[in-house]
Amino acid sequence: MEWITTETYAEMSRKAANLFAATVILKPNAVLGLATGSTPIGTYDRLVEMYKAGDVDFSRVRTVNLDEYCGLDPANDQSYRWFMNHHLFHRINIEPSNTYVPNGLLEPERACAEYDQTIERLGGVDIQLLGIGLNGHIGFNEPHDSFDLGTHVIKLSDSTRAANARFFASIDEVPKAAITVGMRTIMQAKRIVLVANGPQKYEIVKRAFEGEVTPAVPASILQLHPNITVIYSKE
Ligand code: F6R
Numbered sequence: 001m002e003w004i005t006t007e008t009y010a011e012m013s014r015k016a017a018n019l020f021a022a023t024v025i026l027k028p029n030a031v032l033g034l035a036t037g038s039t040p041i042g043t044y045d046r047l048v049e050m051y052k053a054g055d056v057d058f059s060r061v062r063t064v065n066l067d068e069y070c071g072l073d074p075a076n077d078q079s080y081r082w083f084m085n086h087h088l089f090h091r092i093n094i095e096p097s098n099t100y101v102p103n104g105l106l107e108p109e110r111a112c113a114e115y116d117q118t119i120e121r122l123g124g125v126d127i128q129l130l131g132i133g134l135n136g137h138i139g140f141n142e143p144h145d146s147f148d149l150g151t152h153v154i155k156l157s158d159s160t161r162a163a164n165a166r167f168f169a170s171i172d173e174v175p176k177a178a179i180t181v182g183m184r185t186i187m188q189a190k191r192i193v194l195v196a197n198g199p200q201k202y203e204i205v206k207r208a209f210e211g212e213v214t215p216a217v218p219a220s221i222l223q224l225h226p227n228i229t230v231i232y233s234k235e
Contacts, residue, residue: 001209002229009197012233013042016129016195019229020047021056023127023191029060033128033186034088035139036065036080039195040129044088051092058094062122066130066139066186068102069175070153078167079104102151102179111179112151119185128189132196135159136208136217140180144215149184153177183221192225197233205232 006012020043023030034040050056065084074081081101089099100118103111119125135143140154148154155177156164165171186192196205208219209230215221222228 001223001225003209004229004231006231006233008235009042009233012195012197012231013040013046015231016040016043016193017046017050019191019193020127020129021050024056024058024061027126028057029062030126031122031124032061032063033125033189034063034065034084035129035131036067036083037131039131039197041087043129043195044091047088048091058092060098061094062098063089063094063100064119064122064125064181065099065101067178067180068104070104070108070177070179071175072104074101074103074105078173102181104175104179108153108177108179112153115151115179115181116185119181125185125189127191127193128186130186130192130194130219130222132194132201132204132208132219133160134163134200134204136204136219138183138186138219138222140178141183141186141218143218147183147215147218147221149182151179151181151185154180183218187221187225189225190227192222192228194219194222194228194230195233196230197235199234202232205230 068080072079102115130138142157161174165174168174208217213220213223
């Protein structure tokens with residue numbers, strides 16, 4: 001495991017974006033595993049800057065996102081599809097049909113099965129970007145008594161709903177379930193880059209990477225990945 005500490009959010013974002021840009025330069029049709037949330041926004045901004053400077057070409061890139069709320073229309077500005085379009089896809093030259101986000105409107109069992117097949121058909125993820133929740137969740141893999149492997153539907157914990165309520169008019173509007181890829185898909189990525197920032201994330205990042213490997217802290221299994229870079233920013 002490679003651990004990088006930065007002083008600023010901008011520096012963390014730049015380092016993470018560099019790893020993704022390098023992957024695309026070396027493999028123009030790379031499969032990028034992407035995440036939503038506040039943490040990766042700076043990484044996406046930096047990738048957009050590199051695209052605009054002519055340094056990275058996304059025309060053959062494929063992307064696979066980690067998760068989506070159940071029941072939200074992709075056009076809803078709280079859906080993860082909307083988030084990705086807004087922060088990245090509409091700002092670079094990626095083919096919309098090459099971007100995959102679980103479909104929150106499909107019957108959930110079908111959406112999960114189709115998503116696993118899609119990832120397999122693409123040949124797996126070359127580089128996976130991850131954030132981490134305050135309870136150690138990855139994607140929407142919440143603390144549990146076992147690691148969930150494939151793409152599945154998850155009932156969101158109260159703490160995750162409360163943390164995400166800031167994006168909704170009220171906590172009652174935060175969906176109660178989500179579709180998330182499982183830990184097998186995440187662990188099968190050839191390379192993983194986890195970004196986390198701020199003092200509030202320090203304890204959970206330490207616990208995930210220096211504590212016991214346990215499904216009670218889903219991110220802890222990442223300790224077993226052979227090619228993971230953790231970029232922690234103090235700010
Ligand atoms: C979302 C996702 C989540 C977030 C996590 C941290 O696709 O994968 O696991 O990474 O909830 O969110 P932020 O970055 O908002 O602190």
